[in-house]
Amino acid sequence: MRAFVTQPAPVFTATAVVGHEFQTINLHDYLGKYVVLFFYPLDFTFVCPTEIIAFDQKLGEFQKRNTEVLGVSVDSQFSHLAWNQTPRTQGGLGGVRYPLIADLTKRIAKDYGVLLPDESVALRGLFLIDKAGVLRHMLVNDLPLGRSVDEALRLIDALHQFETHGEVCPANWKQGDPTMKADPKGSREYFEKANS
Structure with missing residues (x-):
């Protein structure tokens, strides 16, 4: 299934880092809430931590709007965990509070149409899924272009x-x-x- 606005969002089950633990995440678990699902290229890179931390800094604003934030990359859960435990002063995430999903098989990135085939990483995709699991908005940026967290809130x-x-x-x-x-x-x- 390929992601398409006005259609049900592609469902997935995957391992995620939540705080300092591994958890199984299924998109169906979020029915009844809005979901901001965003993809980023790789852990331990450059623009990625600025976006991930920006979403974390506004997490309370998303929660006020009955919205869950989920980050996804093609890295392993072990890489996510190490990066989340690295201090922000050293380019790490320093304890991001929302799930970081491991997409080692790249299936989620493929289903959402953000996998960059030549580099096997995800483009910077952002998807807004409504409470019924329907995809309502999608935006895909090239690798060097960071996203606006405030725009995601405005869309919600x-x-x-x-x-x-x-x-x-x-x-x-x-x-x-x-x-x-x-x-x-x-x-x-x-x-x-x-x-x-």
Whole structure:
């Protein structure tokens, strides 16, 4: 199964490092919550720890939004554990609090369409999965381009706004900004206010 927005997210079971322990993770275990699933190329690299730590620093914001964060790379759980135990001052993760999933077989990366064949590493993919397990957003960056954690939070807010109120969120929408009804009358009302 290949990841496609509006379709069920590819389900997987894999070993992950959670804190300082190994646990089996199954995507189905997260039904009823939003999931931010992100892929990164390799442990002990350069841009990767900046992203992983940035997600960890905002973990409370994700939890307030009923959202779980899951990181994935093609490294082993042993590599994840060693990196998570390495201090941040030395390029390590210093105790990230969300699961880091080991994808040694590269099956998860293939299913989500982020495996870079020539290098056998995952591109920087970010996937937003809704409470029913449906893929609602995907973004894939090239290896040198880090992601915005704040944008991931904004997208969760937009999805929640739509699910709760049935109104769509225009460009650059942030929580508290006006939304619009997705019909001719509702959109006209929005455009009249936004462009006056």
